[in-house]
Amino acid sequence: MTMIDLGSEHPHNGKKRPIVIGVTGGSGSGKTTVSRAIFDEFAGHSLLMLQEDSYYKASTAPFSERKKINYDHPLAFDTDLLIEQLQQLLRYESIDKPVYDYKDHNRSKNVVRQEPKDVIILEGILILYDPRLRDLMDIKVYVDTDDDIRLIRRIKRDMRERGRSLDNIINQYLATVRPMYHQFVEPTKRYADIIIPEGGQNQVAIDLLVTKIRDIFARQSR
Ligand SMILES: Nc1ncnc2c1ncn2[C@@H]1O[C@H](COP(=O)(O)OP(=O)(O)O)[C@@H](O)[C@H]1O
Numbered sequence: 100m101t102m103i104d105l106g107s108e109h110p111h112n113g114k115k116r117p118i119v120i121g122v123t124g125g126s127g128s129g130k131t132t133v134s135r136a137i138f139d140e141f142a143g144h145s146l147l148m149l150q151e152d153s154y155y156k157a158s159t160a161p162f163s164e165r166k167k168i169n170y171d172h173p174l175a176f177d178t179d180l181l182i183e184q185l186q187q188l189l190r191y192e193s194i195d196k197p198v199y200d201y202k203d204h205n206r207s208k209n210v211v212r213q214e215p216k217d218v219i220i221l222e223g224i225l226i227l228y229d230p231r232l233r234d235l236m237d238i239k240v241y242v243d244t245d246d247d248i249r250l251i252r253r254i255k256r257d258m259r260e261r262g263r264s265l266d267n268i269i270n271q272y273l274a275t276v277r278p279m280y281h282q283f284v285e286p287t288k289r290y291a292d293i294i295i296p297e298g299g300q301n302q303v304a305i306d307l308l309v310t311k312i313r314d315i316f317a318r319q320s321r
Pocket residue numbers: 124125126127128129130131132133252253255256297298299300301
């Protein structure tokens with residue numbers, strides 16, 4: 100378990116800085132559900148959510164080509180921009196966060212202004228892949244859900260929310276999502292401080308994280 104020392108000097112810059120909680124796991128594992136459950140517990144507190152998906156690279160290719168991109172490979176993400184913006188938030192600077200449009204398979208032209216907060220929940224499939232990102236995290240969480248359950252959840256979600264057909268979801272899963280998960284995502288489990296089986300409904304694990312964050316807030320306000 101990573102030792103967290105808050106409200107005092109931080110090893111990176113010698114000053115107090117926001118806490119970063121990384122939440123990862125395969126697509127459909129329940130990362131967003133877990134992150135939202137934590138976020139909702141702290142309504143009114145100084146907390147923000149950052150999604151790695153916002154940092155998918157923008158593309159100038161036509162839609163027919165964008166549909167075929169491997170979105171589960173580390174190179175699909177603009178990790179440099181994510182790190183740059185995370186570092187800005189860690190310096191208590193605001194950022195203009197990119198917005199990703201899953202239906203269009205591209206970054207939208209809009210950005211969202213995000214003010215800095217004391218706790219940052221960073222969520223995404225490959226946030227533990229790059230050591231530069233790992234180094235910025237105080238707590239690393241891996242949501243561990245069986246492949247078949249994740250696929251079923253993804254089918255339901257992507258048909259409902261991301262404008263996909265069943266054939267399209269299954270083809271993409273077999274071609275890229277599944278192999279990239281085993282090659283790049285699952286191996287990052289070894290970097291996690293906490294592994295949550297089954298994600299969103301694991302109230303015990305969520306309560307443990309919430310207790311830890313409450314402890315952080317209490318120490319910061321002293
Ligand atoms: N424990 C669970 N039981 C049933 N459905 C769940 C559970 N956790 C998440 N889901 C659903 O599965 C889908 C994927 O979950 P989500 O949290 O978006 O996963 P991820 O962010 O890891 O891709 C969502 O529609 C969500 O509502």
